[in-house]
Amino acid sequence: xxxxxxxxxxxxxxxxxxxxxxxxxxxxxxxxxxxxxxxxxxxxxxxxxxxxxxxxxxxxxxxxxxxxxxxxxxxxxxxxxxxxxxxxxxxxxxxxxxxxxxxxxxxxxxxxxxxxxxxxxxxxxxxxxxxxxxxxxxxxxxxxxxxxxxxxxxxxxxxxxxxxxxxxxxxxxxxxxxxxxxxxxxxxxxxxxxxxxxxxxxxx
Numbered sequence: 001x002x003x004x005x006x007x008x009x010x011x012x013x014x015x016x017x018x019x020x021x022x023x024x025x026x027x028x029x030x031x032x033x034x035x036x037x038x039x040x041x042x043x044x045x046x047x048x049x050x051x052x053x054x055x056x057x058x059x060x061x062x063x064x065x066x067x068x069x070x071x072x073x074x075x076x077x078x079x080x081x082x083x084x085x086x087x088x089x090x091x092x093x094x095x096x097x098x099x100x101x102x103x104x105x106x107x108x109x110x111x112x113x114x115x116x117x118x119x120x121x122x123x124x125x126x127x128x129x130x131x132x133x134x135x136x137x138x139x140x141x142x143x144x145x146x147x148x149x150x151x152x153x154x155x156x157x158x159x160x161x162x163x164x165x166x167x168x169x170x171x172x173x174x175x176x177x178x179x180x181x182x183x184x185x186x187x188x189x190x191x192x193x194x195x196x197x198x199x200x201x202x203x204x
Contacts, residue, residue, distance in 0.1 A: 004091075006063055008190065009199055013102065015095040017192070018059035020051055027054040031061055034068055052087045056094060065096045075151065084148055084199075091195060101202040103149035103187075105141040109194050113137050120157040128165045134196060138189050139163050141198035142174050145187055149202055150176055172198065 002018075009015035020027070024047070033041070037057060044050050060067070067078035069085075076085050081098040086106045093106040107113075113136045117126060121139060129135040142163045147155055155161065155178060166172040172187045187200035 003059065003062055005192065009095050009097075009102075009104075009188075011097075011201065012099075013095055013097040013201070014063055014065050015104075015199070016059050016063040016093070017106070017197075018055050018062075018092045020055045020090045020092065022055075024051055024054060027051065027058055030058045033057065036068060036070065040071075052092060055092045056085055056087075059092055059094055060096075063094070065094065067096065075148075086144075086197075088195060091192075093197060093199075095199055097201055101149050102200070103145040103202075104197065104199040105144035105148070106192075106195055106197040107137050107141055107144075109134050109137045109191075109196055113140060122158055122162065125163055134191065137196045138172070138198060141189065141196055142172055142187055145198050145200060146174050146176050146183075146185055149185065149200075150178070150183060152178055 003016050004019045005017040007015060041050055041053065067080055069076050069078055076083055081096055082100060082102050083096045084102050084104045086093045086104050088106045088108050091106055093104050095102050095104045111133060113133055117136055125139055129139060143157045143161045146161045160176055160178055162175045164173045172189055174185045174187060176183050185200055187198045189198045
């Protein structure tokens, strides 16, 4: 399956989403893996994770992100600029920016989010969402994006990451307070079929 969305992030970034329907063998026909990626795959037996990695490289090649990914503490980094990657079901989303830290998260909208909502969302966030699965998933996307871009361990999603109420199709403001450091982020969001996606860059 080809790219289903490209260049949604704008602002000097490169971005895209790939919907995977191919087998591992079919995906490998579309890409020449680096030695690093070949060694990485040798360490991974889970088929779903292998497909995610290969599909990510195929997507990057097709949208023009000619960068080598290296994982540091499970966080993808690249040899030039900043990259963020997200997977959900059969979708892979990537965003790259030449000068700014960037973040992206894509999630399938499902009842699964309601089962964990009390653990990860504040009372104010739960009140705003009003049990709406789409809004709850967007809130989760936002918290994941903050966590990815802030890059610190031991973050409590419920207490330390705050997502402010937002209007439909408008930008979303979020904040995090950790070790006396406060950061404010402004993210974009999009609904794609049964998935929600949030992305943004660090501008502060």
